[in-house]
Amino acid sequence: MEVFIQILITGIVVGCIYGMAALGFTIVYNATKLINFANGEFLMLGGVVLTGAVTIAGLPTGVAVPVAVAVSAAIGWVMQRVILENARHSDHLTLVMLTIGVALALRGAAALVFGRDISFVPEFGFIPLVLVGNVYIPSQGIWIMLTLAVLSLALWYLFSRTLFGKAMRAASQEPRAAALCGIEPKKAAVIAMIMAAAIGGLAGTLMAPISAASYENGIFLGLKGFAAAVVGGLGNPLGAILGGLLIGVIESVTAGYVASGFKDAIGFIILILVLILRPQGLAGRAVISRV
Amino acid sequence: MISVPVLSLSGLTKRFGGIQAVSGVSFDLAPGAITAVIGPNGAGKTTLINLITGVLSLNDGAIRLEGADITNEPVHRRAVAGVARTYQTPQMAAGMSVLRNVMAGAYRFGRYGLLSTLLRPWTIITENEEMAERAAHALRRVSVPEEWWHQPASDLPYGLQRRVEIARALAQDPKVILLDEPAAGLNPSETADLARLLTDIAADGRAVLLVEHDMPMVMSISSHVVVINFGRKLAEGTPAQILTNPEVIAAYLGSDEEEAA
Amino acid sequence: MRNSKSTSNLRHDGLILLGLAIFLAILGVTLSNQFHRSIVVLSMIHAIAAIGLTLLMGYAGQVSIGQGAFMGVGAYAAAFAMQQLSLPVPVALIGAILLPGLLGYVIGRPILRLSGHNLALGTLALGAVFFVVASQWRSVTGGIDPGIVNLPNLGFWGQSHETVVYWLSAVVLLVAAIVAAALVDGRFGRGLEVLRTSEVVAACMGVDTVRAKSMVFAIAAAFAGASGALLALYLRSFNANTFGVSLSIELLMMVIIGSLSTIWGAIFGAFAIIILPNLLESFDHAKLLVYGLTMVAVMMFAPRGLGETLLRFVRSRSSS
Known part of the structure; x- marks a missing residue:
């Protein structure tokens, strides 16, 4: 039982990261109907920029984390303004390939700037680890869970309590209504991408101390994030978070009881199955009735 | 009608959510004749074509092609069985x-x-020649000048695209051809050409279903007219009967004069 | 002849094919530098998978970011057939075409219910699953370390292994090109092209769209299988990393560098993508960055493929 709880906690911590990846993906999708294949790279960037700032520039973690988030957000802004804005009338295939191209370029740039070695940063610290019986919750895990909790509350307030947030959420479905609230679709798209990049970057910094940062991390993290978002029902922020937790826990259980090597495949298999069998997500009806 | 119908529709019903787009529509298409379906915009005419081709599935009703029940056949099988169509926008x-x-x-x-094709790739040489022959025949029939044949089809003037589309349907050598507003966007002389072409196609012995707003053309070339309003069949008969039907005049011709003109 | 122009596509393809055959034959006889030879072999091998991807993406309009996985299936199938079943090379090669083809059909049927970005996601996930399985199913794949090792040396009658694989790859590439050209020039290809624009229009002219899509997915997978098997034969040892997600992305690059409208673009793209990193020594560091920027630029300014757009530009210049 204690082992199971420990596995569960590990899964929830990782699931929080997936949930944040899925959130970015969802926010962009709601604003523009775009599936951003570069979303995972924001997490990668958060990790490698943090590592670079701490190990190369010698910045303290408290400064390095905001720097990493800012760099990621800035890259999201550039990506939207320079590339996607100029291609928004392209067909699906072209847009998909465009974001894959951006993902490759970011990966390549990270490899050039920060090198190809995996690297570690110290935990954020400050919060002590919690020990209950033989079950322990690591300090970084608490950081991660707290961050997602605060983030969820902030996003919930933004999207359901402010006019601005509501307009953004509707920007892709009701561009005119959004425009009436003072949110041009173009502006909504930029803001969404910056938010996604910042959230991704933050998630990347949070997980850097527990799993090494590397320029190659983006693909798998991105796919796990997609899986979480799809499982939760595309476009549903709450579903994205729950989807992330679910996939994190399933992976952790698979690693603990089946075979650790196959844990990565589980999330992807779930993604494929949900896409084919329940494209509206596991909680699909809620999404439909919300519209 | 004395002749046996090629296509027989009975009680076709289609709901979208709670809305009855088509409800209980029945009529027959005779071979060698043009049957027109008229009605105001949104009356369910295009839905009818989508139901006959199988693009949309029926909620109720049955479709028979030369006596065979094709109600549950998938789209491509109906096409192979002899149903061809054109589209509102080419x-x-x-x-x-x-x-x-x-x-x-000519697929x-x-x-x-x-x-x-995988094992004996050269078989496509003769097959392509045959199909090009069929295509050429169809294109000549709809009078698309040969200098256009090798241009990208989407570059053609609108009127020619419409004719290419009819040629494409003819290349299927269909028993039934469903035309969704073929005269839309055509000038009067093009419309006159189209009327002659449709009469000619019917003369092959094909059943032609014509969904159209151009009343003079409909009344001059159709042998049978079906009026649809709010998804229901309002009236059916020869052009002369329809033109004098008070219900039709009230519901359609009267309320929608500018379109009928 | 009245229909001379309708068959001009075939004639045109025939001429290119002849040119390609002569070009490969000359290279095969004259290239003495081992390194240059290996670049040409790798280009030919990748071109086969890229042609398959062109059929799927360019003609049928179905994106796949999992094509590399089917190369992997072909490679492992060939290795398994030779090492564990002791089958001769030709039989192994045929098996390595049929197995991924069959697998492609079985997977294609459900996965092609997806379209657009969902299909891209699904196939990307498929590729990722393959990589995980290939690196974990050690009894068949040998995992990452050692992977598959000690595939036979194919040299015979005094010809080196490299020479034998060169001619074998050239022949397979030419056959693949003939088959692909016939497919796209024939009614199957016309059906696919109509399907790319509208599935409704295709179905209404008698195309069984579900089957056509699964078939083209299977054919693309079979081409990839042949390509992967040849790569395995050539390298003689490989592991799961050879067939990771980045391979699928390189195949995508080959198609968009060439053309989405003709299978010949894939051959051009394969040569370009294999040759460039090998020629520019310092390129390896910046490879991903250059790939990414290139892909972005091509998609923004030449979404039907770079080679094709350049060719059109040159033609319009020379004709005016």
Whole structure:
């Protein structure tokens, strides 16, 4: 039982990261109907920029984390303004390939700037680890869970309590209504991408101390994030978070009881199955009735 | 009608959510004749074509092609069985030449399967010649000048695209041809050409279903007219009967004069 | 002849094919530098998978970011057939075409219910699953370390292994090109092109769209299988990393560098993508960055493929 709880906690911590990846993906999708294949790279960037700032520039973690988030957000802004804005009338295939191209370029740039070695940063610290019986919750895990909790509350307030947030959420479905609230679709798209990049970057910094940062991390993290978002029902922020937790826990259980090597495949298999069998997500009806 | 119907529709019903787009529509298409379906915009005419081709599935009703029940057949089987159509806005495949588009229409006449193409690639040489022959025949019939044949179909003037689309349907050598507003956007002389072409196509012995707003053309070339309003069949008869039917005048011709003109 | 122009596509393809055959034959006889030879062999091998991807993406309009996985299936199938079943090379090669083809059909049927970005996601996930399985199913794949090792040396009658694989790859590439050209020039290809624009229009002219899509997915997978098997034969040892997600992305690059409208673009793209990193020594560091920027630029300014757009530009210049 204690082992199971420990596995569960590990899964929830990782699931929080997936949930944040899925959130970015969802926010962009709601604003523009775009599936951003570069979303995972924001997490990668958060990790490698943090590592670079701490190990190369010698910045303290408290400064390095905001720097990493800012760099990621800035890259999201550039990506939207320079590339996607100029291609928004392209067909699906072209847009998909465009974001894959951006993902490759970011990966390549990270490899050039920060090198190809995996690297570690110290935990954020400050919060002590919690020990209950033989079950322990690591300090970084608490950081991660707290961050997602605060983030969820902030996003919930933004999207359901402010006019601005509501307009953004509707920007892709009701561009005119959004425009009436003072949110041009173009502006909504930029803001969404910056938010996604910042959230991704933050998630990347949070997980850097527990799993090494590397320029190659983006693909798998991105796919796990997609899986979480799809499982939760595309476009549903709450579903994205729950989807992330679910996939994190399933992976952790698979690693603990089946075979650790196959844990990565589980999330992807779930993604494929949900896409084919329940494209509206596991909680699909809620999404439909919300519209 | 004395002749046996080619296509027989009985009680076709289609709901979208709670809305009855088509409800209980029944009529027959006779071979060698043009049957027109008229009605105000949103009356369910295009839905009817989508139901006959199988693009939309029926909630209720039955469709018979030469006596055979095709109600549950998938779209492509109905096409192979002899149902062809055109679209309200011409649907030319992007990047394909006019000839290749029309050759694609002859798809069902391929003699060799995919496996044969994989194992004996040269079989396509003779097959392509046959299909090009069919396509050329269809294109001449609808009078698309030969200098256009090798141009990308989507580059053609609108009126010509409409004719290419009819050629593509003819290349299917269909028993039933469903035309969704073929005169829309055509000038009067083009419309007159179209009227002659449709009469000619019916003279092959094909059943022609014409969904159209151009009343003078409908009344001059159709042998049978079905009036649809709010998804229901309002009246059915010869053009003369329809023109004097008070219900039709009230519901359609009267309330929608500018369109009827 | 009245229909001379309708068959001009075939004639045109025939001429290119002849040119390609002569070009490969000359290279095969004259190239003495081992390194240059290996670049040409790798280009030919990748071109086969890229042609398959062109059929799927360019003609049928179905994106796949999992094509590399089917190369992997072909490679492992060939290795398994030779090492564990002791089958001769030709039989192994045929098996390595049929197995991924069959697998492609079985997977294609459900997965092609997806379209657009969902299909891209699904196939990307498929590729990722393959990589995980290939690196974990050690009894068949040998995992990452050692992977598959000690595939036979194919040299015979005094010809080196490299020479034998060169001619074998050239022949397979030419056959693949003939088959692909026939497919796209024939009614199957016309059906696919109509389907790319509209599935409704294709179905209404008698195309069984579900089957056509699964078939083209299977054919693309079979081409990839042949390509992967040849790569395995050539390298003689490989592991799961050879067939990771980045391979699928390189195949995508080959198609968009060439053309989405003709299978010949894939051959051009394969040569370009294999040759460039090998020629520019310092390129390896910046490879991903250059790939990414290139892909972005091509998609923004030449979404039907770079080679094709350049060719059109040159033609319009020379004709005016």
